[in-house]
Amino acid sequence: MSVIIDSAYGKANVKFLKVKKDAKNPKVQEVLEANCQVLLKGDFDVSYTKADNSPVVPTDTVKNTILVEAKNTDVWPIERFAAHLAKHFTGKYSHVRGVEITIIQSRWTKFPVNGKLHDHSFRNEGPETRRTFLTYDKVSKNLNITSSIQDLTVLKSTGSMFYGYHQCDYTTLKPTTDRILSTDVDASWQYKEQLKSLDDVSKLADDGVFDNTYDTAREVTLRLFALENSPSVQATMYNMCHEILLKAPKIDSVTYKLPNKHYVLYDFSWKGIKDNKELFYPSPDPNGLIKCTVGRKGSAKL
Ligand SMILES: O=c1[nH]c(=O)c2[nH]c(=O)[nH]c2[nH]1
Numbered sequence: 363m364s365v366i367i368d369s370a371y372g373k374a375n376v377k378f379l380k381v382k383k384d385a386k387n388p389k390v391q392e393v394l395e396a397n398c399q400v401l402l403k404g405d406f407d408v409s410y411t412k413a414d415n416s417p418v419v420p421t422d423t424v425k426n427t428i429l430v431e432a433k434n435t436d437v438w439p440i441e442r443f444a445a446h447l448a449k450h451f452t453g454k455y456s457h458v459r460g461v462e463i464t465i466i467q468s469r470w471t472k473f474p475v476n477g478k479l480h481d482h483s484f485r486n487e488g489p490e491t492r493r494t495f496l497t498y499d500k501v502s503k504n505l506n507i508t509s510s511i512q513d514l515t516v517l518k519s520t521g522s523m524f525y526g527y528h529q530c531d532y533t534t535l536k537p538t539t540d541r542i543l544s545t546d547v548d549a550s551w552q553y554k555e556q557l558k559s560l561d562d563v564s565k566l567a568d569d570g571v572f573d574n575t576y577d578t579a580r581e582v583t584l585r586l587f588a589l590e591n592s593p594s595v596q597a598t599m600y601n602m603c604h605e606i607l608l609k610a611p612k613i614d615s616v617t618y619k620l621p622n623k624h625y626v627l628y629d630f631s632w633k634g635i636k637d638n639k640e641l642f643y644p645s646p647d648p649n650g651l652i653k654c655t656v657g658r659k660g661s662a663k664l
Contacts (some may be wrong), residue, residue: 463494469491515547549618631636
């Protein structure tokens with residue numbers, strides 16, 4: 363006898379761009395481009411086990427809902443919109459027990475023209491995104507939000523070291539006090555203790571908590587990356603987590619996941635050149651991959 367252990371379904375890659383006009387000066391505008399994924403969880407087992415579609419809210423309806431709600435409600439910040447969608451789906455359909463919602467925001471930023479940020483012209487900052495992932499279960503009232511920065515690619519050409527590591531008969535790496543350090547930042551932070559209900563999300567949003575935490579995480583990441591003479595990816599990412607936790611009291615933990623994208627000096631010994639210190643090649647693979655989650659002392663949950 364087989365049994366459904368877990369299931370979820372919904373719509374992925376529901377995309378929109380919303381324009382917000384300043385009430386006093388409608389030419390002053392903001393934009394938010396988003397890619398949304400909403401998965402429903404609940405009493406849907408018969409649709410899998412008995413081919414009974416009667417409880418299935420079509421994924422097409424999920425898509426329509428995301429778009430209509432994006433038109434009719436505030437989508438800034440994305441955490442507020444995710445909580446609004448969670449409330450909608452779990453409130454409207456009695457058999458929807460919970461949701462898993464992901465919203466990915468592109469980075470459109472205003473650029474200066476004649477020394478002043480233009481009112482309604484934006485440049486796309488590449489693959490970097492701001493994200494939020496919300497899970498909610500209306501029976502247990504369990505609510506989690508993890509927000510993140512992804513694909514922020516950085517490189518420093520000096521100010522990074524790696525020495526003093528474990529040595530054995532498999533070790534070929536040479537210690538260095540001067541290397542290139544490059545990574546695609548994936549930094550995320552978790553809200554849990556401050557979120558007792560979906561309504562708490564709009565309160566935190568009104569207080570600017572989600573935007574401020576995002577700005578803090580990004581600022582700390584870039585500043586420490588640049589300023590620290592990094593002893594290792596591990597030590598630098600820990601310092602980033604520590605400073606974000608100090609500056610963002612509403613979050614419980616911070617997670618970094620950083621590839622160490624190696625740049626390797628070309629070997630010109632075949633040409634008699636022995637002092638190459640400036641011409642590198644990007645080594646596409648393999649890459650290091652280093653992760654850690656840092657929480658507040660005394661609050662670690664086992
Ligand atoms: O910062 C680093 N951490 C490592 O664990 C490691 N391992 C390695 O080969 N190079 C590096 N660099």
